[in-house]
């Protein structure tokens with residue numbers, strides 16, 4: 001996670017960002033600390049990446065890389081405003097003992113568009129990550145990559161529309177992985193693909209999606225999600241998860257929430 005010390009909305013690269021709307025930096029910092037402390041209270045280790053004054057979106061740490069089995073695929077950002085973040089993330093991994101850190105050839109915005117199950121990578125395209133990055137990730141991680149087409153600009157990254165709740169066993173047929181998603185974010189074909197892969201998925205409605213309810217992090221038991229996504233709490237409980245509502249409204253002004261600010265270190 002990267003503290004929002006330099007967070008601001010000075011440009012707009014997604015429909016949620018309005019540079020005319022003021023950001024309360026102290027509140028952003030407090031909300032971010034709440035999330036970090038909640039992870040720690042649940043027993044998770046949180047590493048902090050030093051914020052950089054030139055990169056106001058760096059708080060959205062999930063975009064900086066994808067880590068699977070301890071192997072790191074770096075990011076290549078779509079917009080010039082964020083280009084420089086990729087090298088800062090790659091340096092952090094190299095400095096922290098990750099031996100395999102690949103500088104990607106194709107545009108990919110890390111876990112913004114790559115969701116990881118034990119069997120597959122689900123990969124978004126349409127607004128940010130290049131379809132070519134899917135083949136690159138498949139070759140590098142040696143896992144099947146399933147491409148999904150995003151069609152609604154409000155859900156410009158896969159992680160704004162889909163969340164892996166349970167990564168599954170890694171067995172054939174997806175190993176019973178469980179996801180929740182908002183169908184309206186996907187093309188008709190991709191909706192059909194998702195229905196085929198995950199017939200028992202938790203389907204989110206438009207209101208919970210707009211509250212960024214899919215931008216959640218699950219450890220397989222606890223699901224941390226924006227507290228405003230009220231419609232997701234009961235269905236999550238019914239499935240045996242413990243939903244934990246977080247308030248990250250200041251960061252939503254940048255177009256991100258719980259998942260966007262959390263890069264997961266899958267050490268394997």
Ligand code: ARG
Pocket residue numbers: 013014017057060062063082111112157159160254255256257259260261
């Ligand atoms: N302002 C950032 C951008 O548009 C937000 C990124 C959100 N991150 C995410 N994983 N969806 O690039």
